[in-house]
Amino acid sequence: MTHQSQTAAGKQNPAARRQFMKNSAVALAGCALPAINFAQTAPAVDRQFSPKPAEWRTFEVTTRVDIAKPQGATRLWLPVPSINSEWQQSLESSYSSNGSARMEDDNATGARMLFVDFAADQAKPFVELTSRIRTRSRAQDWSLKTAVAEDAATLKYWTQPTDLLPLDGIVRTTAQEATRGAKTDVEKVQKIYDWIVTNTYREPKVRGCGEGDIKTMLETNNLGGKCADLNALFVGLCRAAGVPARDVYGLRVAPSAFGYRELGGNSASLKGAQHCRAEVYLKGYGWVGMDPADVAKVMRQETPEWIKSASNPLVAPVNKGLFGGWEGNWMAYNVAHDVVLPQSKGPKLGFLMYPVAETATGRLDSYAPDDFKYQISAKELTA
Template sequence: MTPVHTQARRAFMKNMAAAAAAASLPAISFAQNTAATEHKFAPQAGTWRSFEVTTRVNILKPQGVTRLWLPMPSVNTDWQQSLGSSFSSNGKTQITSDGRYGAQMLYVEFAENEAKPVVELTSKVRTQNRSVDWAHPHAASEDQAALNYWTQPTHLLPTDGIVRQTALQAIRGARTDVEKAQKLYDWVVVNTFREPKVQGCGEGEIQTMLETGNLGGKCADLNALFVGLCRSVGLPARDVYGLRLAPSAFGYKQLGGNSASLQGAQHCRAEVYLKQYGWVAMDPADVTKVMRQETPEWIKSSNHALVAPVNKALFGSWEGNWMAYNTAHDVTLPHSTGPRLGFLMYPVAENAAGRLDSYAPDDFKYQISARDITA
């Protein structure tokens, strides 16, 4: 995250904290119309889908040498398989990684005299719904050194001070790691809120959120807060950065993407490691998104008929209409002259004038689309 973004984020958080204190939530008349309606959101693993995801970038106003980094899907698990990528460009191309987390990316360098820099990257992935069977625990095994790695602090995820104090208060009375994770998940859902005015997916500066008392943000803020709280009490956890690819099969418009145009469809999720279940899917941020944006009015309660199925399912499940790029924090871009990133989920470009704004796809022109190629 750049110093400018950090300063802007802190100023925004402080202003929003004051506004949040002064404003009251709107009344929920929608609840009266939906209280008797049965809503379903219960992703179950078992059916794979294949997608072809295309990112096209045009640099409209090149200045000097232009450098570009595009995230590529580099996660291979029992819920996603990365099937390779192809690309074309009038620049010099190289597949590289961040060198620490294994986050793959396409690096493109355009010559100073290239008037119309362009690149197109196409990646293929297989995805499926993900769910945990809470009724059948098993002896999960992963190297302890690897697990310790996912409890360490990062630049944006400190694990001491106010972060640890908050987590310890939240998990009071919990004895098992499942109970601790549930209490932290519930704490995030109850105490934070989706703030649509935040740029992109947010920055994930969780200490500032807690210190200012402004707990509004988007997925990279709220899921990062969950991850940081987990790490601070010894639960291995990580953010998973990716992209929504298709509409939700359960009818929730906020939990899917428009495959033809995926600008703004970036979404990060979270995982926590539980001793008797292994790595488990989590997404408290999407619960708050449904509460804030699924209906015209802000739903206050996670027990609301529309929200409750999502709140229950996203503790342990997520839908396979989404593709993971990586789990990388504190990303150093190869060949970059700019500051490191908190995470790599958007196209990134730099030229002689500095780093372009990844959150402005119409100015830093890029388009992302997905095509279901399952058949």
């Protein structure tokens, strides 16, 4: 059995990634939660949602994977938090396994992961990964500008296309239409954020967090999805408009302090609590948090009835608060697209936010935790 403890800092990445990992600000929360009696939720009346930077909260997040039906040699990859910023500190990670385990870094994207290789005759492959992180809420003070600067190569990196975020064709056309009349980057981002909230919607039937194939979404005019779809579309449109932007992939680790059922996670069981957010870089403000996908989630799933307007008293404070901030009940793993898994026989990933495993029969379904046999839980640590 292997036991290991390592810091989450990992190896340094090339130019843009080095600067990003040094100065970045990035983060996460759940895609699907267990069914809850809607009668127990508060009615659609005015409610506060105003995250503000405050004291740090420390969480210990544990992922336990048991390969239920191993067939031949098995390989496993688990995302490890690697973000260090003014709103998250990725501390240390430890693991135990009956396979050969080691920490790996995807230097091209900055993603950090635990890689485990199991022998073909290992009857009951397992691994348990525990990571400690500190997190807190963030909120942008739009009245206060600072001399925040970012390396030019880093900013260029966050305006480039990826496999699922092309920036030409219908993506560029849509970005131009959405930002018509905007003169500053802040105005462009506000218009794109409003466009996402107005034109897209949360689709609960989408598996996992979605795939983030924004070109297909626009070409088919199928604008329903989950966080990896809607926030990816937000990021893609920002990049196409010339504004540096990135997805932030993570996990909701605790309930919301503001009473919103859909904006928190059940710490005892975080299967399906994966959630991606977004950041944009704005001159004078630096990296700013955004999450239009969670506005859509509140509109669609916070009450039994689908709320169609962002001005609804239940939705309005969320719509306002998630433009420039988010609640610190969420942990970020990484900001990586087009992830190549070491020693994998399968295709690269659009993003790394779920456990991934392969047996002799191929890649297992990361969106089926009960078949895959993994559990994720979080525990808040107090002094």
